[in-house]
Amino acid sequence: MAKRIWNFNAGPATLPLSVLEKIKADIPSYNNSGMAVMELSHRAKDYADIHAQAKALLTELFNIPDGYNILFLQGGASTQFFMIPMNLLAQGKSADYVNTGTWSKKAIKEAKLFGDVNIAGSSEDKNFTYIPDVSGLSLNSASEYVHITSNNTIAGTQFKKFPETGSVPLIADMSSDIMSKKLDVSKFSMIYAGAQKNMGPAGVTLVIMKDDLLAKCKQDLPSMLKYDTHVQKDSLFNTGPTFSIYVVKLVLEWIKECGGVEAIEKENNKKADLLYGVIDDNPDFFKCPIEVNSRSFMNAVFRLPTEDLEKQFIAEAAEAGFGGTKGHRSVGGIRISMYNAMPYKGIKALTDFMLKFAKNNG
Secondary structure (H helix, E strand, C coil), rough: CCCEEEEEECCCCCCHHHHHHHHHHHHCCHHHHHCHHHHHCCCHHHHHHHHHHHHHHHHCCCCCCCEEEEEECCCCHHHHHHHHHHHHHCCCCEEEEEECCCCHHHHHHCCCCCEEEEEEEECCHHHHCCCCCCHHHHCCCCCEEEEEEEEECCCCCCCCCCCCCCCCEEEECCCCCCCCCCCCCHCCEEEEECCCCCCCCCCCCEEEEEEEHHHHCCCCCHHCCHHHHHHCCCCCCCCCCHHHHHHHHHHHHHHHHHHHHHHHHHHEEEHHHHHHHHHHHHHCCCCCCHHHEECCCCEEEEECCCCHHHHHHHHHHHHEEECCCCCCCCCCCEEEEECCCCCCHHHHHHHHHHHHHHHCCC
C-alpha cells in the first residue's frame, strides 16, 4: 500500500482508511453488478439501496426524530447560503444571523439579497476569537429564522451551547462538526453540512429539514432551488452525486462500528485535550488566540513566536509526514484539523513533533 501521511487539511479532509480500502475493493464491480458505483444509474436498485441505507444510518446515528426530511443536495454549503433565504425570506421580512467569521459573513451577504438581516450577535470586535454568549443575543421574535455556524474552520471557534429561539426556527451550518458529538436535533428546524470535512468527499451537501419549516418555503422558485422539489423526489429529481453519497454511507457505517456518535465524541474530546494541553503548557512558544470556552475541537489554530518559525514548522512538519498544517491564507499561523477520521495516535504523533520543534527552536 502507498505511504499515507497524517492529513490535517481542513477540507476536503482525511477519510477513515478502512473506508478508502472498501472503496478500492468496490471500484471494479459493486455488489457483483459489473459496474463501479459511479457507473450505476441513480434509478438502479443497487444505488437505491445505497441511498436508503445512508438515510437510515443518519436517522439512527444522529437520532433524527420523526417529522424531518433528509436531503442529499449539490452546490456545497455556499449554495445553502442563498437557497435558505430564497425559500424562507422575503422583502419586508427579517432573519437573525450570528456573525462568527468568514462563513457567517458569506451567509449574511447572500441573505441580504432577499430580505432584512438582523445581526443578533457578533464576535468581529475581537477578530472572531470567541463565540458570543448565546443568552445575550439580540433575537427578534418576529424573525423568519435564526442562523448560526456551529464551527468555524478558519477562526477556530465552536458553539458549545446553542441559542434558545422559542418559536423562531433555528438553522445551523454544521459543515465542519456534524456527527462529531451528540446533538438534540429536535432543537433545530434545519441543519445543513457539506460532507467533505466529517462525513465523506466533496460533492454532496446534507440537509436535515423539519416538516414545519418546509411548509413555510416559497413555491414560486426554479424547481432545482425549491426544497419541496427535493423532498418530493427523495433527492432524485436530477442525477445526484451518487458516488459521494455512497462514501457518506461507508463513513456512517464506520461511525457505527466505532460505537456511534457518543464514542466519536469521546475520542474527539481526548484529541482536543491533548493538543490544547501541549499548546497551553508551552505558552512561550505556542499561543492559541481563541478564548478557552470557544475553542474548536475540530480546527485548532495557534501561532508561533515569529512568522519565519511558522514557515519552518510547516515545512518540517511536511517532511515528517504531517500535511495541511498551514493556517488559512486570510489569518496565517498554524491550523490543525482533527475531524472524526483523524485518530488519537495522529494527534499524539503531531504533539510529539511540536514539542521537539519547540525544544530545538525555543
